[in-house]
Amino acid sequence: MKGIVLPQYNKNIIRALLSLRPEEKPLRKPLADEVVIKMHAAPCNPSDIAFMQGGYNIVKTLPSIMGFEGSGVVTDAGKEAKHLIDKPVSCFVQEDSDGTWAEYLITKKENVIVLNEKMNMDQAACFTVNPFTAYGMMDIARVNESKAIVLDAAGGQVPEMMRAMAKSEGVESINIVRKQETAALLKNEGVKHVLVETEDNFDDKLKTLCHQLQATTAFDAVGGILAGKIFNAMPLDSELIIYGGLSNKPVSELNTMNLIFNQKFIYGFSLPDWKEELENFAEISEYLQSKFIDGTLHTKIQGITSLDNVVKGLRNYIANMSAGKILIKPS
Ligand SMILES: NC(=O)c1ccc[n+]([C@@H]2O[C@H](COP(=O)([O-])OP(=O)(O)OC[C@H]3O[C@@H](n4cnc5c(N)ncnc54)[C@H](OP(=O)(O)O)[C@@H]3O)[C@@H](O)[C@H]2O)c1
Structure with missing residues (x-):
């Protein structure tokens, strides 16, 4: 499976962007508490930019596949997560492992939100971070x-x-x-x-x-x-x-x-930190999804890029962030 790999951190954002490269990796089997997600889309957020520059609070062992959030469908799962197979999900992953800018993501079942079937999957790609941040604040x-x-x-x-x-x-x-x-x-x-x-x-x-x-x-x-x-x-x-x-x-x-x-x-x-203190995450997630479904909430998307054209797509985003997110789609 293909993913966008960051080989090393670079404070210079242009050099960091130019160092990104699509790479083939074998898709391993999931552990008991893991799911395999066939990715639909993943956004580039300011946290990804800071991460590439080595200026974010998450530091991974490099080289590693980029991306902290995205959407997709669960295609395989370990024995504790079989019930998630075929479910559309949003995912958020910040562990020291490969990320979402890829054809497939393997992550712990706790890192996924099962989606209402009416959720638009492009909007779902940007669901796990910004809407909850806005709600919490x-x-x-x-x-x-x-x-x-x-x-x-x-x-x-x-x-x-x-x-x-x-x-x-x-x-x-x-x-x-x-x-x-x-x-x-x-x-x-x-x-x-x-x-x-x-x-x-x-x-x-x-x-x-x-x-x-x-x-x-x-x-x-x-x-x-x-x-x-x-x-x-x-x-x-x-x-x-x-x-x-x-x-x-x-x-x-x-x-x-x-x-x-x-x-x-x-x-x-x-x-x-805010999420850790919550007792009603599922309730808030359902509420926020309903607001996306009725159109009250929306993430502006300025463009879509393939894994092979990711550098060009990200340069457009950095030049005009207010125009909306760039979504990275494997196919
Ligand atoms: N603390 C948390 O848990 C948490 C969670 C989610 C997001 N965040 C943070 O929230 C911020 C906004 O995220 P987002 O997804 O809303 O961003 P976004 O949609 O990608 O847009 C970024 C916005 O910031 C503006 N901007 C960029 N650099 C700026 C600067 N130096 N001075 C003034 N404005 C600047 C851009 O304006 P231009 O169009 O002029 O470039 C654009 O309007 C980011 O810093 C992100 O890391 C934090």
């Missing part, structure tokens, strides 16, 4: 009873899902992007509050909006100075949750007096 805004939330990297798919969830709960969103064209795209889609991080008086505009709308919870995927600016702009009793580090820069320029006297908090969100 919206829970924080719910607990905080925030009337509005702040989202940066707002052309991305996590913010898009959070906007959809916020809208259905009557919560406003303040959306920050880095490019004018992404701002135009969002405004065209009817998004009300959009700021470009480089525009004149950005700090003042953000502060005014945060205070007007009472945005007391912010979700930052960028880090660097932008995270500090958001923190400083929010009203008393606010929380800044860091869930991504797209700028590759440390969070900076936090207003010290705000930390001391304005009861503001800053902390991180990690999907695996």
Whole structure:
């Protein structure tokens, strides 16, 4: 079976991309608690980019097949997982083993979500990470009873899902992007509050909006100075949750007096940690699938690439991430 192999980590993303190569590997038999999945599709996420650069919290023994999530159908299974044969599934795999950018994936039965038969399999390829992240983080805004939330990297798919969830709960969103064209795209889609991080008086505009709308919870995927600016702009009793580090820069320029006297908090969100604390994962999974089936939630997909053309496909994604995910399909 064929898969896309990363031979070694490389901080230079272009060199890392160019080092990817399709490779044939033998398909072994599954262990008792494992399933074999014939892959339908797998996305490239920012975590895959960080992983290739050796900058992610998951470090594998290389060479290894890329990919943390995807969708497919179970074609074989060990004796503890026979009931999963023929089921359509989404899968999430972060162990030190081969990943999802391949014709087949062998993984533990715990790493799969059995899908409602009405789930679209392209959407299912991007189901195990972003929708649960958006749901888990919206829970924080719910607990905080925030009337509005702040989202940066707002052309991305996590913010898009959070906007959809916020809208259905009557919560406003303040959306920050880095490019004018992404701002135009969002405004065209009817998004009300959009700021470009480089525009004149950005700090003042953000502060005014945060205070007007009472945005007391912010979700930052960028880090660097932008995270500090958001923190400083929010009203008393606010929380800044860091869930991504797209700028590759440390969070900076936090207003010290705000930390001391304005009861503001800053902390991180990690999907695996959040999941570990859950008792109703299956219920949430069913709820989220129903939202995909009725069209409330959706992952934007900008293109599809084969295993052999993966480098070209990924270069398109990196050049314009707000246009949506690239799906890698083995056939
Ligand atoms: N903590 C967790 O458990 C968890 C779970 C899921 C996702 N995440 C993180 O969430 C973030 C968003 O993921 P996603 O799937 O929504 O991404 P995505 O759909 O692939 O889109 C990425 C977005 O980030 C923007 N962006 C990229 N680099 C940027 C920078 N340096 N400054 C400002 N904006 C930048 C892109 O804008 P352009 O169009 O301008 O490139 C694009 O809108 C990632 O960091 C991911 O790792 C974390």
